[in-house]
Amino acid sequence: MKQLLTGNEAVARGAWEAGVRYASAYPGTPSTEILENIAQYREIYSEWAPNEKVATESAIGASFAGGRALAAMKHVGLNVAADPLFTGAYIGVNGGLVIVSADDPGLHSSQDEQDNRYYARAAKVGMLEPSDSQEAKDFVGIALELSEQFDMPILLRMTTRVCHSKSIVDLSKERTEKPPVPYAKQDKFNPIPAISKRLHTKVEQNLKRLEEYSESSPLNYVEWGEKKIGIISSGVAYEYAKEVYGENASYLKLGFTFPLPMRKIREFAARVDQLIVVEELEPIMENEIKAAGIPCIGKEKIPCEGELNPDILRQSLLGEEHKTIRYDASIVAARPPVLCAGCPHRGFFYELQKMKNVITVSDIGCYGLAPKDIAICMGGGFSVAHGAQKIFDSESDGTRKRCVGIMGDSTFFHSGMTSMLEAVYNRSDILMVVLDNRITAMTGHQQNPGTGLTLAEEPTHMTDIAEVAQALGVKHIRTVNPLKPDDVRDALKWGMGFDEPALLITRWPCALKKMTQTDIEEFGSLRFVNCVDPEKCIGCRACIQTGCPAIEYHADSKKVTIDQIQCTGCDLCAQVCPKHAIFREEKQNV
């Protein structure tokens, strides 16, 4: 049977077919749907981990115990998981282990566009790069075979376009059960220096063997066409090259990309007039090919920034451009993503913005769409604020700058707990805020250790953020409803009044959250809508200041209206209206 699947759906299917027993991940665009889809196969034990390091470690544990295992993450997640990856590469595996890295060229939903092909080189493990969904499915099984054959974890490198594009996949293969490889105590599982020295030797030997595999691998193949131009490419860039050159070039298509098959490349280069390396982001293959003494064209023509596409290749390599309709695009208004109507973060930021001499140190989540001064990475909100505050406190210019560190519930569990410990341990005086919206929202509503449900939506312990903070030594903790601006204002003043770290938790469910019974018991069923009384509205636009996308100001009537479909009845606008012109009522069935 043939079906149209995204690359992420195909990876999940490939894991199922290849007998994977354990899979773990932390959600992150563009990788999130891999685990969401794996969760639909009952034969695979799958879970959300608090972060990517933990996901990778758990998958390593499953592999050592003999089961085939998979961990998936976005590119920056592999930075978090780099520690177990590098030593895991020395130790090797028992059951096959594949680690999926989903890179994001073009930064569709990321803070950088790092090229994780470098990780295969740095950690000395094999790497596969699928170009479409069929390959994404097939490569999972091949990666697991290679992992077992060469005793190393294998990296499967995807990119946004491979993860989120759909193409046809043959689903005729069924699952092959792989009973766990029997576990036996082995020296390699205990990498003390004396053992690791030997393991390093093994890594070097295995890489040499892997290089030979790369030379003979059917994943690295030549397609002959015109021989004036020979193109070496991998991943989705190969598809773009085929789109632009078609039969007018020959191709060395690489599916297994580390170590590179240098003999094969040399033979291919010798049979074409001009060699072009088409790769997205960094000149990794190009540099290695040039270092082997093979001349080629690469990044002097093709940009190393941003996502590639057929147009960019056509322009940079052929100097050609498609004719487009000419028009004045400047009249098109920007449509940036915004905090949703009813988003509980809105009430918090509405009050925070009014405070003077405050530096907002945020991190990665929906709340990044709200105004902020600084952000760097998951869990960085408190520690970055702490470091900055130390310097600000040493200034003597009269106005005291106050740092407010901000993160979400899932981010707190990801890596914010150590960040909080830093603030406590090193006697900080920052205000820490956890915006607890009862779900991992940005990536599309995944469960986390604070929601009380697992990936399979089974009940589990609901970790309490205030209890964690208390155990870490935070003495001043307050929880507020962020949609009550008066309470938020009081709490912010309270939180800034200490010379010790204080924690403010805003607790209200994401406006898009599918409410659980526990949520309904705590928050009510929330079936409300806000409406404007046009008689009372004076057009002062105080409600517009909340930034809610459901409120519209009409210049002709000098009144506002509220879109009844978008509105969730959060009541924030009603509380900021000086004329009490906004009221709330029960939502009718729409």
Place this chain on the structure above:
Amino acid sequence: MSEVKNILLCGVGGQGTILASKILSTALVAAGYDVKMSEIHGMSQRGGSVVTQVRYGDKVYSPIIGKGSADILVSFEAMEALRYLDGLKKDGVAVVNDYRIPTATTLSGQETYPADCIEQLKTLVNTKVLDAAKIATELGNSKSMNIVLLGALIKLMKLEALDWDAALTDNIKPRFVTVNRKALEAGMAAVAE
């Protein structure tokens, strides 16, 4: 060898572009075409601008369409058609829904929503204007606006012979199939010459 056809669907997060493109691609695959479809997840449910690209033919390589190469642009929102117009071939056709959704910047008054965007579009390219919301509401479910637009696309791309019933049944809950079948037909009729 049949040449590759390129379709661009654009709109605003939550308008159902993804479901429409799923139904479209289901029918194309069933008809034996090679199909690739590309969309970007992540920000779409936060009211951002969304675009889905569908390509079909004997053999499709790139999942994304270059500038000036779409045969048809179907815009689920009026102004969005202008945002993605440079993706359309000069002799391509634009289908635009006469339905306006303000943006964060127009709501706050930082920018003005271009009131004449559909008129501008008409001067630039072969344009078919539909009031899909009105058509869908008359049929009994305003949410099938996306299927009305899909119907227009099917007619203009001459894809009427494909098995749309099966594609609808595969992708839509049984109780909504009938209203959506009507929506599809109404969309086709709306752009009939």
